[in-house]
Amino acid sequence: MKAIRIHQPGGPEALQLDDVADPSPGGGQAAVKLAAAGVNYIDVYFRTGQYKAQLPLTLGLEGAGTVTAVGSGVSEVKAGDNVAWTGVPGSYAQMNVVPADRLVKLPAGVSAKDGAAAMLQGMTAHYLVKSSYPLKKGDTCLVHAAAGGMGLLLCQMAKMLGATVIGTVSTEEKAALAKSAGADHVILYTKQEFEPEVKRITGGRGVDVVYDGVGASTFDKSLNCLRPRGYMILFGAASGPVPPLDLQVINVRGSLFLQRPSLNHHIGSREELVQRAGEVLGWIKDGKVKLRIEHQFPLAQAAEAHRALEGRKTTGKILLIP
Numbered sequence: 001m002k003a004i005r006i007h008q009p010g011g012p013e014a015l016q017l018d019d020v021a022d023p024s025p026g027g028g029q030a031a032v033k034l035a036a037a038g039v040n041y042i043d044v045y046f047r048t049g050q051y052k053a054q055l056p057l058t059l060g061l062e063g064a065g066t067v068t069a070v071g072s073g074v075s076e077v078k079a080g081d082n083v084a085w086t087g088v089p090g091s092y093a094q095m096n097v098v099p100a101d102r103l104v105k106l107p108a109g110v111s112a113k114d115g116a117a118a119m120l121q122g123m124t125a126h127y128l129v130k131s132s133y134p135l136k137k138g139d140t141c142l143v144h145a146a147a148g149g150m151g152l153l154l155c156q157m158a159k160m161l162g163a164t165v166i167g168t169v170s171t172e173e174k175a176a177l178a179k180s181a182g183a184d185h186v187i188l189y190t191k192q193e194f195e196p197e198v199k200r201i202t203g204g205r206g207v208d209v210v211y212d213g214v215g216a217s218t219f220d221k222s223l224n225c226l227r228p229r230g231y232m233i234l235f236g237a238a239s240g241p242v243p244p245l246d247l248q249v250i251n252v253r254g255s256l257f258l259q260r261p262s263l264n265h266h267i268g269s270r271e272e273l274v275q276r277a278g279e280v281l282g283w284i285k286d287g288k289v290k291l292r293i294e295h296q297f298p299l300a301q302a303a304e305a306h307r308a309l310e311g312r313k314t315t316g317k318i319l320l321i322p
């Protein structure tokens with residue numbers, strides 16, 4: 001089969017289309033023929049070496065497709081089931097072998113492409129608005145990169161929970177998309193500083209929570225956008241990692257709460273995975289959350305997909321089609 005691997009960390013050119021042996025499932029595992037793999041910012045961190053892994057590495061943590069065979073002791077799925085997963089390496093490939101207890105069956109009416117688009121970013125947006133800081137009616141949140149893969153889902157889910165959403169984006173086109181996903185206010189940070197704008201919009205109070213996946217370039221100003229005892233949820237570093245922090249900053253800026261969460265810790269048990277995925281896939285099936293699969297690349301063009309993502313050229317979800 002074909003797989004996109006890195007042999008050394010590097011730029012997008014480090015992504016190689018290799019011929020590798022078809023994987024076969026061991027005990028507790030299922031083999032899946034992929035219909036689509038999700039592209040996520042974490043793939044960039046692995047490609048560049050910011051996150052470490054054994055090499056060569058088949059990139060990609062998210063995908064969906066059809067089970068072709070199962071190993072011994074598997075009860076969760078059977079051959080022919082349509083399934084999706086996240087948190088399993090080796091997903092930029094035509095086939096993957098996945099621990100069966102990490103697979104989620106796709107409900108009727110949710111396609112494999114939807115599944116590949118929903119698992120990582122959908123469940124992340126879900127835990128951010130439901131677990132990291134459970135949004136409620138009357139809350140106001142700030143969402144950076146509001147037209148990105150995460151951003152469009154966060155805007156929709158935050159609105160669904162009754163919050164007022166302030167988004168930041170770099171272009172007019174992205175502003176229109178964020179608005180269509182439910183953002184009440186969109187700040188074009190390339191034209192206006194977001195910190196005074198957030199203060200103005202909130203009448204000087206500040207927001208209850210900031211969902212920040214941008215990191216280095218937004219973190220410090222974001223702290224100033226919070227109300228006293230507000231919640232700073234730093235969930236990514238698209239612009240680079242946030243430098244080490246003097247914790248006294250968290251005190252003087254208003255007795256703030258700070259979290260740096262990961263999806264893995266929010267789907268640790270099968271029960272939590274099935275519950276969270278079930279709610280997200282249910283919202284998609286019912287049309288309450290709309291996936292915007294804006295970019296689809298053939299598997300062989302994974303490097304193009306990474307260039308577009310890192311170059312801020314993308315909105316919504318990016319898929320690789322094997």
Ligand SMILES: NC(=O)c1ccc[n+]([C@@H]2O[C@H](COP(=O)([O-])OP(=O)(O)OC[C@H]3O[C@@H](n4cnc5c(N)ncnc54)[C@H](OP(=O)(O)O)[C@@H]3O)[C@@H](O)[C@H]2O)c1
Nearest residue numbers: 041124145148149150169170213235236237238239262263
């Ligand atoms: N912790 C978790 O559980 C978890 C799970 C999923 C994703 N994440 C994080 O969520 C963030 C968003 O991921 P995504 O896959 O949905 O990506 P994305 O938001 O679709 O793309 C990144 C966006 O960040 C903005 N950005 C600002 N400065 C940037 C820079 N210097 N370089 C590149 N982009 C920059 C751009 O939007 P503008 O042009 O509008 O500025 C860009 O489009 C990432 O940090 C990712 O690691 C974390």
